[in-house]
Amino acid sequence: MTPTDTFTAVSRPASNAPRPGGTPAELAGAEHLADGMLRVLSTGPYTFDAGGQLDAVDIAFETWGTLNAQASNAVLLLHALTGDPHVARGSSEEAGWWDGFVGPGAPIDTDRYFVVAPGMVGGCNGSTGPGSAAPDGRAYGSRFPLTTLRDAVRLEARLADALGVDVWHTVLGGSMGGARALEWAATFPERVQRCVPIATTAASTAEQIAFAQIQTQAIRLDPRFDGGDYYSAPATAPGGVAGLGEGPVAGLGIARRMAHITYRSDVEFHARFGRQAQAGEDPYAALPGERGRYQIESYLDHQAGKLVGRFDANAYLIITEALMSHDVGRGRGGLARVLGSLGHIQFLVAAVDSDRLYWPAQSEEMARLLGAGPVEYITTPIGHDGFLTDAQQLAGALRRRIFTD
Amino acid sequence: MTPTDTFTAVSRPASNAPRPGGTPAELAGAEHLADGMLRVLSTGPYTFDAGGQLDAVDIAFETWGTLNAQASNAVLLLHALTGDPHVARGSSEEAGWWDGFVGPGAPIDTDRYFVVAPGMVGGCNGSTGPGSAAPDGRAYGSRFPLTTLRDAVRLEARLADALGVDVWHTVLGGSMGGARALEWAATFPERVQRCVPIATTAASTAEQIAFAQIQTQAIRLDPRFDGGDYYSAPATAPGGVAGLGEGPVAGLGIARRMAHITYRSDVEFHARFGRQAQAGEDPYAALPGERGRYQIESYLDHQAGKLVGRFDANAYLIITEALMSHDVGRGRGGLARVLGSLGHIQFLVAAVDSDRLYWPAQSEEMARLLGAGPVEYITTPIGHDGFLTDAQQLAGALRRRIFTD
Known part of the structure; x- marks a missing residue:
């Protein structure tokens, strides 16, 4: 983090009015971060995992709830391929993609936890991406660097720093969000206490x-x-x-x-x-x-x-x-080695029984290598999207294994 | 058939020399049809299932073996989506796509059976298709009619007439070839004694x-x-x-x-x-x-x-x-009714256990509606293409249930 990092409040299309931003210090208590309103952190220059460079990268994010004094109740919630930071309605009028699963009294309870959802770098939901203005005023377009999930994680670590979160209570997500969660655990194992990869894989397969x-x-x-x-x-x-x-x-x-x-x-x-x-x-x-x-x-x-x-x-x-590049074992001695080194993190691996994109067998193998408990299943004929449509089926497992405090 | 129908022998690219053609009468004994050499039957004008019309449709085909005097040993073998009539090597130097499965002493034994493999109308392997010359000398291109598997079957019936085959001993194929085989049974039930649909469906599904x-x-x-x-x-x-x-x-x-x-x-x-x-x-x-x-x-x-x-x-x-349009029940009172009406035909339904294009459950349902015996399985991790790579696994079932005479 550089001293110039600031949060800028921005409006979501139409329904969300701009909110005042603040410096990291001002935001440490996070009282005035209205739930479900998009904000942007300017994180400064960044060199990508695969060699590209940008002079300035913004990371957009939304939050719900309040960070406690010990900063021990922060939950990082990571979106899927075409997802965005607007997980739940909060103060906004616009429905979120996990409404009902995240909110006051919900399985991810924003009365008790401070939930942070960043938009992935390279995307188009507020974080710097190929449609953003380059220093020459034109969109990056073909000049935008090849991005990996490790880039997403490293930039989100800058956001954590700015929010005053040294250690996440939980990092969680479904599909590519689950891959990002696992990559968080592998990249910053000392900053993750619990991790919930849902309907995902430790490394994208040939298929x-x-x-x-x-x-x-x-x-x-x-x-x-x-x-x-x-x-x-x-x-x-x-x-x-x-x-x-x-x-x-x-x-x-x-x-x-x-x-x-x-x-x-x-x-x-x-x-x-x-x-x-x-x-x-x-x-x-x-x-x-x-x-x-x-x-x-x-x-x-x-x-x-x-x-x-x-x-x-x-x-x-x-x-x-970025998702094609996903392999938490790359440069770390392989999947078995890195997953086997994360025993201090409490994992809950979840899968959809009818998923034919991220086969349940991949979750079983991931759980085995992690030494995690049993895979928790969403049971539905719908396939992979069950992680969105039937997330409530994980409420009990989250209560028993993750949100126990 | 019109009196002007003739066979024209043509060369396959490079290795197959042209062979003399003949009239339907001359070809009844089929002695001089060299195995595995492409020929073409001009079948005359044709009105397509969905309304289009062509002044002249050619059907290309190859044969192996000899039609017996009773014309009781004819096997119709139908190719898959990008297949062609060159099923086996025969007299040609070019390998066929089912070499070893069709030939002298093979599971489909050309010492005993007269095997006929037509190219599907609309394709590009000798039968009239969108790349063929229209009467104006240009390729049909966008003017080529929407084609269904019923068109393929009706034109192949003209070929059967020309060859002197009133009733097929067996009609068989894999993937779209299996769909064509089933469509043959439903369109001309009196002309099919046995039918072997492999790794296919009675109606293309939404997926x-x-x-x-x-x-x-x-x-x-x-x-x-x-x-x-x-x-x-x-x-x-x-x-x-x-x-x-x-x-x-x-x-x-x-x-x-x-x-x-x-x-x-x-x-x-x-x-x-x-x-x-x-x-x-x-x-x-x-x-x-x-x-x-x-x-x-x-x-x-x-x-x-x-x-x-x-x-x-x-x-x-x-x-x-054409494959999207495939539904043997269309206009016939539905799948259950038409498949339930074919009890006089001996069916052998086969599937690949790892197929995720034509799921085994579809073959099971087809067999149930047909009142056929048990589904015969090709066991392989390879998926749908197992009907090509592991066809030999069906040799025993074909011997027991189809080629018993």
Whole structure:
């Protein structure tokens, strides 16, 4: 941390009014950090894990609850691939992606814990990413460095410093958020007391890399990709997203469809859609170009449209390739060695029984190498996304094994 | 059949010399049909299932063995999505895609059976497809009709007529070939005595449609797709393939990568590639555009390159959408009704235990609705492609349940 680090309060789109910021010292008690309001910490220059450099990196974050005097009740909550820091509603009018799971009296109880959710570097939710303005005033675009989850963790450590959190009571997340949580434990083992990786892996597998490669290729194939420099203007207001509605939106849409299939299950698709035609459309026509859609096609089109309305394609590339790079054993003597060295941390490994992106077997292996207790299961036919739709199933396990104080 | 139908012998690329053709009458004994040599039947005009029309449709095919005097030993063998009629070597120097499984003394014994393998209409292996010359001399391209598996079956029935085969001893195939086999049984139940659908489904599911949609979109996103009319010249020589190396080869490559993942398994990828970097490449670099590949990426690149060297993108679109349309119950009162009406046919339903494209549960349900005997399993960690790599595991079941005479 440099003495110039400050928090800047920013507004989320529309509903959230700006809040005053403050210096790290002023914020130590964190009383005036309104729940669920986006703020930004300027962390200064940064050299990335794989060699790139930026003169200035901002990390956006939200908080809920109050840091106690001993700074012993801080929980770091890490978002998934296209997630953001807005985990729960708090003072904001906008619903969060884990509303009901995080809040007063919820399984992650913001009456008792000070919950911090940062946006990942390289993304498009307030933290510096490829759509942010470079020193020359243009968006970074193709100049944004290759990012790894270790970069995310190191920059989040600067945020912890600024907030006055030496040691996290718990670091937790699902999917890529779980991978980030595990990377936190491996990078700063002395700063993590408890760790909850949900529906994730200790190292991205060949198949996970394969699914990711296809997604990045679809984006880069789009004629509007322009080598990554497609922005009409950079995101200058923190929390704003550059590149929406421009650039490779069709390619990003294909990437999202691909990813979405891996997030759900055959069983769910069959039950919801079967082979039904979309209302008013006919999948049979004289020419392929004239045919209507099956319901599942319309559904995937809808999923793609939703994402391209809120996410920048370059940010999707950066974070997807960060996830491809994920391997907590890299440069540390391998998975068994590093996971076996974390016995002082209380782990709760959780999985979704129907997950076919992060197979339950990977969680079982992770728990075995960690010497952790039994894997806790979310039971649902929905697949990987069960970590979002059915997180409440982990309430009991969190109470018994993590939030015991 | 019209009186003008004739067989025309054609050469496969390079190694197969042209063979003389003949009229249907001359070919009834089929003595002079050399094994494994591509021939073409002109079947005349055709109106497609979904309404399109062509003035002339050719069906390419190969045969092995000899039709007996009673015409009671004919086996129809149907290829998968990017398969072709060259199932086995025969007189040709080129290896077939089921060599060893089809041949003299093989599980499908060409010393005893007359095996016929047609190329599917809409494809690019000799049968009329989007790369074929339309009456105006240009390739059909975007003008090629939407095709269903029922079109394939009806045109293959014309081939059966020309060959003098009223009733097939057995109709069999894997993956889309199995779907075609089942469609044969449902369309012409009186012409099928035995049927062997392997690693397939009675109706493409929502998830199978979803995977297919992504593939077709990747092809159409490619700036070189040009609405489907990208050919410099049509395929005029039967057996020739238009569009190779031109048109949306990048998009087709992405489609193939996507499909290939569904053909294999996480277990196989993990064992073969893990997280290894490709030799001489480094997946970590300062900028994303500078990074090297993981081995799995190189492997998928290789699979994509192989396919674009032998397959036309429009043909891939037509056949993929045909498979999306697959539903033997459509217009026939539903799956249970049509499958329940085929009790006179001896079925052998087979599946690959690790298949995650055509889940074993689908084969179990199919067998139940057919009232068939137990599903026969290929046991392999490889996934769907086990129907190619481990077909020999079905030899015993074929001997006991199908080739008993």
